[in-house]
Amino acid sequence: MGNNVVVFDKPHGGTPLRLSQPVGTGGEGAVYVVPRPNDGKGIAVKVFSEKKLKESRNFLSEKLAVMVKKGRKNGGTLIRHPGVAWPQMLIYGDDGKFVGYAMRHAKGVTISRLAHAQLYKTHFPNLDRVKVAKMLVKLLKSADDLHRQHIRIGDVNLNNVLCDGDYNPCWIDAGSYQIGVGDENDGPRYPDESAEKFHAKTKIWRCPVGRPEMTPPEHLGKDYSQIDRTYAGDLFSLAILAFQCMMLGKHPYEYIKCGSPVENLMKGHFPYGNSGIPAGRTGDAPQGPWRPMWNHYPDAIKQLCTRALAKEGRRPSARPHLKEWIIALQAYSQTLNQSEKHRREMIPQAAKPQNLTRSQFWGRMRA
């Protein structure tokens, strides 16, 4: 789709929406911002590429129709959610065929610019640990809300979240999420993986895209369009995303000396934290600012990362739930706000303050 293409909000006789410069383009299509027909407010319109439509127009139009319908349920919880750009209506070409969908126009830039050792200085110049923690709390609460609505995000990555200058994150690319019909009674949200079965009457529209370095080990190497995403799978990918945000974009399985990120992910080879590989051995945490950056996080957060990303995290049911992440991150931002003792900057220069034992304390007093 080039510039000045006109699309419609109904298959026939709809209001014309004139598309000009896209605000974003990707492998699947392009996103434009246009005034909404009824009130002139800006909405974002995603128009799939010709190629994508040729491959899967029916799948997409069916899935998006289900999403729009689901979004209006419960008084429009999903459509009105400030942390998710949920599909609001389907969009058609002048031949009346489905070409895309419209959603709220979320402000900001992708968090691949926040979780980036250089670009945060341009886009989030006042970034610090409190702001990262608070942003992540909001982001994970929104993810939890999606899970509560029986949605699996699937393709979790730094390009699928926008964040504004006040650190309000918003999930985008909702069209790729896995959604089902008839799965409202599929039991508790975090059952054991083996028990996470779908209701016999459930029809699922899968999430056909993903990135290997963000994919839980149990789904790795499989065709994304053939697997049922799980809550536990999202917990794994979200832990990687949280780590990247806290570590200025460093991928948790990215090493200097051994293995590709995907090989390390398969093995649960997570080099940070107490259970990690000692410094100096093959596969230890990378040098440079990463070690102090990591060391200044509190144990509660380090443990969550370890439980999700080290060996035990290969067992889906062992991964920490979103609630645990939210509580730990909230506690961390409160501690930082209340006490000057802890460093707020992303890359602290000073050593981490230690909790002294009684004898250490008196030893120092005497000295």
Place this chain on the structure above:
Amino acid sequence: MLVLDVSSSMEGQKIAELNEGVRQFLQEIREDEFALHSVELGVVTFGGRVTAALEFAPLKDVVDLQNFSAFGNTPMGEAVNLAIDALEKRKNQYKRAGVSYHQPWLVLMTDGMPTDYSWNEAAQRLRQMADNKKAVVIGVAIGHECDMQTLAEFCPADKPPVRLSGLKFGEFFAWLSHSMSLVSQSTPGMSPDLPSIDGWADIET
């Protein structure tokens, strides 16, 4: 790392288009903020003698390059050796500093065949690097005088050289800057899907 043939056979339109292509490449790649902060560029030319036209440097420190002029014979082996040495040196610096990096790319463009004696050795060295996934090697042949078989010896078996369609230097460098921007947004150690080469590749050969 660009390793470019500027020997006398490049005289005329070829060198003019190459200069324009490199200029446009620098401009386009600088417009991408991810690439600007993570790509490093080096240029080695060979024509009569081997020159480090641009010492390896972060893109944001690179000033515009002077135009190349065509001259002399084709010491391609020596040029490839110099380029590999520069890459290895940079990699070792990264390793010591604990900086993770993407596999380096080495683009080798020529319209002829090497005239130096030691080219076999350099070809083997480069091919081995590519086979061991230590570098991505892209061999580009310019015009029909280029000896594809010789150029192929510098390239990995699974990624043979490609002949440039006509003088589509512009299309090639646009593809290269687009690829670099995708690579710089990906996780080090992962290879993103690259755009199609149909825009510049001569598919008939």
